[in-house]
Amino acid sequence: MSYLSISHVTKQFGDAVVVDNFNLDIEKGEFVSFLGPSGCGKTTTLRMVAGFEIPTSGKILLDGADITDKAPNQRNVGMIFQSYALFPNMTVAQNIGFGLRVRKESEAMIKQRVDEMVSLINLEKHANKYPYQLSGGQQQRVSLARALANRPQVLLLDEPLSALDAKIRVSLRAEIRAIQKSLGITAIFVTHDQEEALSISDRIVVMNVGEMEQVGTPFEIYNFPKTRFVANFVGSLNTADAEVVDPAKGLVSMDGVQFEAAEGTDARKKGDKVKIAVRPERFSFASEQKKANVVDCTIENITFLGAVVRIQVKIGNTKFNMDTFNNPFLELPKIGAKEQVTCSKEAVLVLDE
């Protein structure tokens, strides 16, 4: 029996089905991300776990107890908002102690727990400041401490980093993950940023217009996307129209250029229209030893992106991106040069058109 179980949950607002038959089992101590574009129902799903919305149908079980219809203040669930939502009239310490005070804990116990939390987020020096005296990153850490002070059964984070600068976003997400691991707390993290989801999660749920597209580890989601939506949304992807040539051998043709795919063609027939997809980093220049997919191309453009160099190549009539790691000894071809690039069979994804 899993710790948090969301089963067959559907949510409608009027006629609009915003979350459709959502099923997910989360283990204790697991960090799960909901990833998807804006408006796909991530927040609504999270709010149903928090109790701010009641599912139209379906059940939510937490540690064996049915919490589907319980009021938010009757569940022991911590919530972190994008806008921090600190109480402006209270200091950092008072904010963190709020939940404990509501539960009528003793002042001594509150003080001890608040001190513990303040040092957990490294804000000892700021305990008596008001929220408006803190930076955004500090405020979000306070909000994390405030939620954790109550020892919630589940921690829910709704795009907690979206309002912060890029640098702080990266350091704070590492901090959130480290704290979550050290406390062994179960967490659900909502984001529309695939890099964030990939870097922080044990598992990712990719969502699209109210439906779950795929559930898996970051490794699975990135390397083995099950649907075209997931492949497109997570990481960058080259796609092109193609036609199945030989289903048994995995051969597909893109304007006469043949690619061999490891899987995805078995269930299709010769002549079926498909999309092929290859991630930019799976391409490389062909060396002497012959590999599976070696194709001719023309160099179109070269862009430095810092750690990687993105080379645009034209294969047949289609432009593809190819990424290589940057290094000072890299020998780059000239624009307009004719080259050969290659990718493994496994790198070629065959998807529905």
Place this chain on the structure above:
Amino acid sequence: MASEKIRKVVEMSGISIDLRVGKGRGRKSWSLSRLGTRFWSWFWFILGALYFLLPLYATLNFSLRMERDVIGFKAYIRAFEDPEFLKTFLYSNVLALLTIVASIILIVPTAYWIRLRLPEARRIVEFITLLPFVVPAIILVFGLIRIYSSPIKIPFTDATLFQPLTTFEVGTDILIVAGYMVLGLPYMYRSVDTGMRTVDVRTLTEAAQSLGASWFTIIVRVILPNIRAALLSGALLTFAIVVGEVTLASFLGVPAFGPYLFLLGQHRAYEPAALSFASFLLTWVAMGLIQLFTGGQGQAAGAH
């Protein structure tokens, strides 16, 4: 700093005017056009200030000249010595306090609920709160008298629940406080609503709920403290309206300060001027006190 404070008070009353003259603007390079802008903003500011200050000065000046060729406080002493003054003034103050308390009890939960659960009702409620600007007080008071000068019955029966409210004192007090609540509605509702907008009560409420707080705790510990400045400015405006109000008070025949001042104005020259100026002073002191009490708090809310 002073203009910053004025701006805050004005903002809290739901009317937004940008009064940031000078402050922080002059620090950048002094180009000619910037100088021009600065000149014109001061020009309009001073013109506006004069518009308010000149009549005030005239009143003060006049009130100090009760005795021929002497500048003195005779008019003030005379006005304050009249026992009717104290009686009516206290009575109006009590009415004002009751109105403020009743308005807060009615309006805070209403505005809160609308922000939280019924955002689509906002426009209707806003329209209703503006009605006192459109419907004159005289119509309100005749409506009240017409309805409440007959006994109040239990609906669908002939049993009398109350004597006509206009026939006994407490009844009339209830009527007039209710009427004043209507007159103060635009100011109180808008102040409270603006206050709630600046602190995003919806998210704060959810944060408090997820921490286990009940509705009562949320309103008392989270919402009220964060709209304190707005409540005070709404209360101040309501107070100012009630203490000077004449129409409702005279037609309902209550011994209030407004009608007293009105009568005095018909028979005396200097005392009404003295009282007008004194009440102005009182209002300004009250405003100053509010700023003193809410300075830090308002900033905390504003910085959200």
